[in-house]
Amino acid sequence: MKVKVISRSVDEFTRERSQDLQRVFRNYDPSLRPQEKAVEYVRALNAVKLDKIFARPFIGALDGHIDAISCMTKNPSQLKGIFSGSMDGDIRLWDLASRQTVCQFPGHQGAVRGLTASTDGKVLVSCGTDACIRLWNVPNTSLVESDDSTKSTIEPASVFVWKNAFWGVDHQWDGDLFATVGAQVDIWNHNRSQPINSFEWGTDTVISVRFNPGEPNLLATSASDRSIILYDLRMASPVRKMIMMTKTNSICWNPMEPINFTAANEDGNCYSYDTRKLDEAKCVHKDHVSAVMDIDYSPTGREFVTGSYDRTVRLFQYNGGHSKEIYHTKRMQRVFCVKFSGDGSYVISGSDDTNLRIWKAKASEQLGVVRYLPCFLHYLDLSEIINVSEHILSIMWRCLFHTKMNLSFVGLYTYIFFTFIYDYFVIMPQILPRERKKHDYHEAVKKRYKHLPEVNRIARHRHLPRPIFKASALMRVMTDAKKRKEDKRKAHSAPGSITTQPLRRRRIIKEVE
């Protein structure tokens, strides 16, 4: 007879000392975990609910301007710098980390309508309704104290005066040209007070301009005659023109697929186009209930942000027909400009209420390690700080045991020590590896069960301000009615006599070459 039974000694399965980690044994047998699918479903549901609970996208408002903010631009060489221009001619450079103005650029008489920075981040170009272009040397922010009292003002490096008011400006991605728009499209060089080239197609005002990030000589403009025009600097005349039913307020190229651009339209939709095929939009991004004023792509090219006249900021997938996120506050007014931060994790919006607002790009994301050290501690190594702290601790113990110092004195020392440490290490919540793993797991189960009605419903639901909720309901009724009418007309006409255009084509009037 051979016999063996399961026999476990307690020592083998428990830890020896209390300092040891608890031992963990795994057995992945599915029969030990009954109803695993149901459990996963419940976890997915909880994960989606947690997402809702932690969706706190608003980080802060930057106030300082005294009139509506009309334009913004990122500082390409620095993550935390952003320039903003307002309707009263004020231009400011902001430090997003400390949420303060670093410096001001005074000079414009009327509204600043366009701002752009050169790719190296050294030159800022601004233009406005006073028919002036000003070039500024951007100060190095690390040298400037973030103290309020020393807020500096800067003189423009050069001023170019021109014949008509400007509506926008954009800098070439690779090179030192920039384009301004107004009555016509002008191409400028940093060093010359006259435009080196001018384009014109039609008589209406051109209102926005964007250079292509992939091909430095290509640029797209939109004009108030509802057209979108493509220019190539190597050619004498514009390349293509496309006329839509409504005006395009702003254009942004997809930085990862530079053949595609998205146009923010006056009718509340955004239209993604392929440059090679302008007779049909690739995708129509619906959801805004009023004119879309500005648009900016994330550096990843997977999503973009739009600001609208309906007082909301929305985030879209690059191929999504509806927005995945809507941001609004009670105090935010008409949004005139929006920007994605350089790392794609924040969104900045500027609105009529004179404030810039910082939002998280993922509403419920837990932000990672932020370790803040004042400037003069940069040269101090971490190990040195630990040495210092150990030294102080040892002094304390010596005091306690040898000199028989009374305890209140020790308490005082401890207090000093901890304030010392605390002052130099303000450690924000940090995502530990285990937590990261849990987030990943939640993401996975959410993805797996996203099609289930309950999960889908919770994930999709957004609270809307009442006017927007009502307006979108109204718009839905209108489109439904239109569709019904068309269906009826179709049903009562000779078959094939009426054809419906898809929305992707419907809003385009014609394409001109």
Add this chain to the structure above:
Amino acid sequence: MGKNEENDALTKNKPATEKDILAELELKMKKYLRGESANLEVLKDKKLKGQLAVKEKLYGKSAQAAAKAEKWLMPSEGGYLEAEGLEKTWRIKQETIAHEVDISSSRKQYDIILPVWSDVNPLIHQTVQQHITPTLSIKSMQLGPYTLDFTSSGRYMAVGGRKGHLGIVDMINLSLIRELQVRETVRDVVFLHNELFFAAAQKKYPYIYNREGTELHCLKEHGPVLRLQFLKNHFLLATLNKFGQLRYQDVTMGSMVGNFRTGLGRTDVMQVNPFNGVVSLGHSGGTVTMWKPTSSAPLVKMLCHKGPVSALAFHSNGHLMATAGKDKKIKLWDLRKFEVLQTLPGHANTLDFSQKGLLACGNGSLIQVLRDVSGTQNYSRYMTHSMVKGYQVGKLIFRPYEDVLGIGHSTGWSSILIPGAGEPNFDSWVANPFETSKQRREKEIRALLDKLPPETIMLDPSKIGTVKPKREKPTKQEREAEVEAAVEAAKGMKLKKKTKGRNKPGKRVQKKQEAVSRVKRPYLEQKIQEEENMSRKKQKTSEGVELPKSLQRFARKKASS
């Protein structure tokens, strides 16, 4: 001859080749793959096909990793009992096993006979197969029969004597944590989600106690309960009372989730299927019904025996059910097809499946353990044990993660060794016998977060998250049959007898014809609609066809052109 033997020995001792290991891993992977992969060849959508192929690859990888972990990382191996020569495993006695195994294992064999006359703790009498003969006067004070329950990790045991003796025992160091005497009939005990709480079905109501023996709740709504079951994933306490009412109570919120009248008489045969959380009841008419808390009618009602059902048990894989009836039969059922797999002769008052699939049957003072030798669900005798002095077996329950069978009998409880019964490797995050109190606290929170809603109880729990199959259109014949049946029903309708004059045979015939046409109408309308659709489609397709030139002037002109 000798050389041959030597060769055999050599081949046996040879280390496993890579091929063997791969084959073994392949076999183990099957369990972790959770079924066959979908057939992607039939898909037309290339993108979807690619995405699914990536997913399938990922599943394969994770299954392989799990199989490798099982092969190389598991700390312990399962128990076994092998007969040599003329021996038979069922003739091997507990004493012989006790001599062969290590001391700590042999300590798991004991008989506890209650009450004991000495004032020492009863659990100190853990002598193997020793028992204390109660004196006559004490015999009349017997507290049994006893019923038992283990926590999911097998660490703690709750015992309940019929005469009101309740206790909790720590099975690792064999110490009594708490015992109390409620001076009332106790019919069943069950642990809630961990060892801190247990419920006891007493004379009039079930009660919930904590580990210290403090009464926390009296569940008056349930009435005189005969059987208790706890659904661990759902935190539901299911009870079956004297009047045949099945109730589900959520123990976290206290809400009554379900309250159903079975309508099949009094019974005390109740078992939860751990695979899907469905509660099964065995009735005196020989039927077994299966219930979920969200429907008042049973999910399944099957006639299992020609006589009262006396016991029920479920295999942990969810596909196998064992029932025992008073008709001297023990039957094994395939729950996927609801068919009998095997019928064995014999009585059983109590049945239980172990984690590894052994089936224990208790009848009178005899215990029989059956085993599925070949893996073909063909159960045969594995071990037998008879209680000393004819103590009557009341309850059999395998201890999880151990090769131990707990027996509640008329005078106390016993424990015997059944090699190969338990799962040798536990998972610390599922059920940990060596759990610290901190781990227990954390697990409680986690379990509460993962608490399943009662709607997730269904016969096939893998249905969650899958797509309902598309209903196919009824065929022409089926539709005709349906119409015919409806017409027949209309013809067979009995007409009221009306007053004279209105009851003319002509009128009656007319009325009948009207009824028939009324019934036919929706079908006809549907048919006409379909025909219209068809003709429209045909028209559309025929438009493309070019007419001969001479006929073109008669064709309908397009409005747009």
